[in-house]
Amino acid sequence: MTDLDATTLRDAYDRQLRPDVPNPVPDGVTVERDGPLTRIVGLDHRGFLTYRDLGGLTGDELDALIVRQRELFRARGEAVEWKLFGHDQPADLADRLRAAGFVPEDPETVVVGAIAPLAAAVPVLPDGVRLREVADRADLDRIAAMLTEVSGADRSHLADGLAREIAADPQSVTVVLAEAGETVVAAGWVRYVPDTGFATFWGGSTRPQWRRRGVYRALVTHRARLAAQRDRTLAQVDALPTSRPILERLGFVPVTTTTPYVYTP
Structure with a gap:
């Protein structure tokens, strides 16, 4: 696909990447x-609710679907995330989630870009920093520790999730870390979504003292080159405000927003 019109890209995203179900x-x-909803349990530190659309559900029927998820996870004693997109219908879905006890976290911007121009570049890193593709649990734990330190929140669950993904299909995901000596400077991973033209980029967090030095951009470029080798044509990122400007300069196009609505028993 060469048309980078936002509406066309959003349609491709909805059609190919939603619902977001791990495969394998x-x-x-x-x-x-559960009706139009797909419920995923055991993938991460909390459950996950995903869908392409809600099949036109509104009013009491929609409220019942939402409450059913809340009560299931209340019984499990486990938090759950409902991933709400800015263009989801009905328009009052966010209000209905809040009324059921789901709390919004920080919104992100869904951006989509063409792989070919990204992959044509060569990653440029600061002196002393190298990129390395990793799969060993020790490296995954190092990445999770860095992410915990940078975010100020426990991210140890990411090592568990990535380890399970790699064990299920080592060809479905590549984890890349940037390191200076023994220090993990930044890390990100790329998923090659089966039966689509998409690769999805995740992570990308960088230690504050290494920001604005091209590390994040190099991670994006390296992952794009990996995706091109697997014949992917589009890359997608849920972008934080810190990364969105960089990604837009690289040619990514904002197509919608996404906000995690989380219920915690």
């Missing part, structure tokens, strides 16, 4: 259908 499904993960 890692051991210990359960995927269940």
Whole structure:
């Protein structure tokens, strides 16, 4: 696809990437259908609710679907995330989630870009920094520790999730870390979504003292080159405000927003 019109890209995103279900499904993960909703349990530190659309549900029927998820996870004693997109219908869905006890976290911008121009560049890193593709649990734990330090929140669960993904299909995901000596400077991973033209980029967090030195951009470029080798044509990122300007300069196009609505028992 060469047309980078935002509406066309959003349609491709909705059609190819939603609902966001792991493929293959890692051991210990359960995927269940509840009407138009797909419920994923065991993939991360909290459950996940995803869908392409809600099939026109409104009013009491929609409220019942939302409450059913809340009560299921209340019984499990586990938090759950409903991933709400800015263009989801009905328009009052966010209000109905809040009324049911779901709390919004920080919104992100969904951006989509063409792989080919990204992959044509060569990653440029600061002196002393190298990129390395990793799969060993020790490296995944180092990445999770860095992410915990940078974010100020426990990210140890990411090592568990990535390890399960790699065990289920080592060809479905590549984890890349940037390191200076023994220090993890930044890290990100790329998923090659089966039966689509998409690769999706995740992570990308960089230690504050290494920001504005091209590390994040190099991670994006390296992952784009990996995606091009697997014949992917589009890259997608849920972009934080810190990364969105960089990604837009690289040619990514904002197509919608996404906000995690989380219920915690």
